[in-house]
Amino acid sequence: MPAMARKRWKLLLEKNPQFRADAEEAAVLALRDKSLGVITCGLGLRYYLENEDDWASAHGGARPSHLHIGRYPLGFEKIRRLAAHVDKLLVIEEGYPFIEREINGVFSAPLPVEGRLSGAIPLDGELSADSVRDALGLAPRDTLPAPAIRIAQRPPQFCQGCPHADSISALSEALKGEAEFFAASDIGCYTLSALPPWNAVESCVDMGASIGMARGASCVGQKKSVAVIGDSTFYHSGMTNIVDAVAHRTSLTVLILDNSTTGMTGAQPTISPGSRLPALLEGLGVEREHIRLLEAHRKNHETNVAAIREELYYEGVSVLVLKRECLEHLKKARRS
Ligand code: SF4
Known part of the structure; x- marks a missing residue:
């Protein structure tokens, strides 16, 4: 209701520091290899985990440092700790590059941040295990060869007699x-x-x-x-x-x-x-x-x-x- 909207907005702003603190606490940080820090959120975590073992095999068993963010608003403390620990960040997030944009410029020293905005992951389309794999610098997985048969294009159309x-x-x-x-x-x-x-x-x-x-x-x-x-x-x-x-x-x-x-x-x-x-x-x-x-x-x-x-x-x-x-x-x- 309009009469309540302004009051509720003020209340929401007052609660925001608590929300941020809760989000900070809920974020899971693992400081490991220094060459790469991976930030995931949502489904990005699954695509990252699908490739983590292969990254470790290619790097003598080391795993990237990793921060998983599960809540909004962003808490910057763990992001800063991760950034201070690694040489480069890769942000793996579904949809629009929200986190990548938010964290650009919050670090005291310049740090390369890659993700959808940088082009490391395509800006359009859904995330996939393959696009994340490519962003992690891993070679594509072996796949079955495409069948040689040519299939005629069948654009969608009305049912016969519609x-x-x-x-x-x-x-x-x-x-x-x-x-x-x-x-x-x-x-x-x-x-x-x-x-x-x-x-x-x-x-x-x-x-x-x-x-x-x-x-x-x-x-x-x-x-x-x-x-x-x-x-x-x-x-x-x-x-x-x-x-x-x-x-x-x-x-x-x-x-x-x-x-x-x-x-x-x-x-x-x-x-x-x-x-x-x-x-x-x-x-x-x-x-x-x-x-x-x-x-x-x-x-x-x-x-x-x-x-x-x-x-x-x-x-x-x-x-x-x-x-x-x-x-x-x-x-x-x-x-x-
Ligand atoms: S027959 Fe029904 S389902 Fe088929 S195209 Fe027409 S409206 Fe759609």
């Missing part, structure tokens, strides 16, 4: 010939329509973002601004943007692809049946005559194209619900 494919075909056809349009996608199987051969949507940010992005584009003058969103995602976080768009009478065309399930993650049930969508949309302020219920099927292609085209020219919020069950969902239902 209702979304028919909806996206209708949208593409409706937009054909338009000099200007913007189609924002949400996250779901239909995001595949960003790929060839569809190339139908241009953006995908997070759950519910499509309607807000299309609304934003429309507000700055974009003509034919379209949002493509699934029924689950619409319930999850698409609705609030509709309220906003209705309140500001934004020119916006929303396609809700209702496949009666959450297809992308394995056909889990949606939180509300599609039959309630029209009443819900009306309740959110969308005009009844601009809520269009369509069947997402190729036999209705011409009808669907015509309906989408009509709504693209409406200067207000229109919602087209294209409904047909996800095939995976159908299969699952038949099996149970």
Whole structure:
């Protein structure tokens, strides 16, 4: 609550020295070989330990000095002790190089600090035993040779007969010939329509973002601004943007692809049946005559194209619900 936020922030600041002292105590320091000090945190510890024996074998049995940090905020005492003991530090941490950046410059004498920032470990991607091995200066492990067979690339695509494919075909056809349009996608199987051969949507940010992005584009003058969103995602976080768009009478065309399930993650049930969508949309302020219920099927292609085209020219919020069950969902239902 706002009234409490400032007080709690002050309290948090007062507790910080104690947190730092606890973190300092919890950090595990082993001062051993002087040529290298390794700082690990999180999963980095496991990748380091996978390689420690090999490092020892290559260095006459000596093991690097090692500090494992398990808590935030950083306590600098053990870091300084490690730094005073070794010639070089290697920081092995998952994600962004937080510790490496924090400790750069805290030592009295210049000391090389390696890690993701220095490039010793790639700045992008996940840590791996191999990337840590390379940073430790060890030769790659022997691996099995790559198979000589050439495997054809198979980019992800819609299931054969997917209702979304028919909806996206209708949208593409409706937009054909338009000099200007913007189609924002949400996250779901239909995001595949960003790929060839569809190339139908241009953006995908997070759950519910499509309607807000299309609304934003429309507000700055974009003509034919379209949002493509699934029924689950619409319930999850698409609705609030509709309220906003209705309140500001934004020119916006929303396609809700209702496949009666959450297809992308394995056909889990949606939180509300599609039959309630029209009443819900009306309740959110969308005009009844601009809520269009369509069947997402190729036999209705011409009808669907015509309906989408009509709504693209409406200067207000229109919602087209294209409904047909996800095939995976159908299969699952038949099996149970
Ligand atoms: S899982 Fe369902 S929604 Fe996803 S591509 Fe397959 S049929 Fe389409």
